[in-house]
Amino acid sequence: MNVINKVEHWGDLHRTKWLDIVRIALGLLIFFKGIALISNNDASQDLILQNNVFGFSGLMSSLVIHIVAFIHLVGGILIIIGLLTRFAVVIQIPVLLGAIFFVNLSKGFTMLNSELWLSVLVLLLLVLFWVVGSGPLSVDQSMMKKKFR
Template sequence: METIKTLNKWANRHTYFPIDLLRIALGVFLFIKGISFFSNTEMLMELAEPIKDMPGSMLVVHYVAPAHFIGAILIVAGLLTRWAILAQLPILIGAVIINFIGEMHSNNLIMALITLLTCIFFLLYGSGKNSLDYYFKMQQ
């Protein structure tokens, strides 16, 4: 817990508006991906083809779209950002792994890696000053 407080204090001292815009852009990107997975389930099933024989593969397929959708809303608002990103990490790590197990799509791999690295950054950085987390913390 002390580590989180230390990271929050550091992040609040070094908050810049472009970083908040990056967090919002990450959330919008994940929201759009969530909508595309909801509207095109066949595409999601095709992406999950390399893991179809593994136990729990249908659970994974049903986890991806809602996690992107709900997590993206929380990330954009800056509410429970670290928790929302923790829910995204298994999906993004799986997206990188699926590119190596199945057919390699370099665009998907690059997009997944950039999103994964951005999520790791915000996992450490937090939501920043322009967020609901900061607003509610100041209301206490």
């Protein structure tokens, strides 16, 4: 636990405002991916059934899509506003790892697989915000300022 506290402390000391713009863009991307999963449920379900990684049936794949969409929607909003950012990022990481290893790698590890590269970039940004936290333009920061007044 000591290492995690040291990483969080380092992240709290090294915040920049331009990273908040990147955090907000990342949150928007994740939120809109959740909307896309819900609005295009049939294509997402076909993709999971094609790969058949865990032997999902139709009902189980639909449940997984709805859980992932819910995680993206809630986590995206939390990341956008900067509330419980580290928690929101941590709940996104397993979803992104699943997207990279089970969904996107089945299409091949090529330069043309833009969805894979986007997933890798989002995963790296999630790890970055897990370390540095929410930043100065966030609800977390404004709550900390009110707490110490």
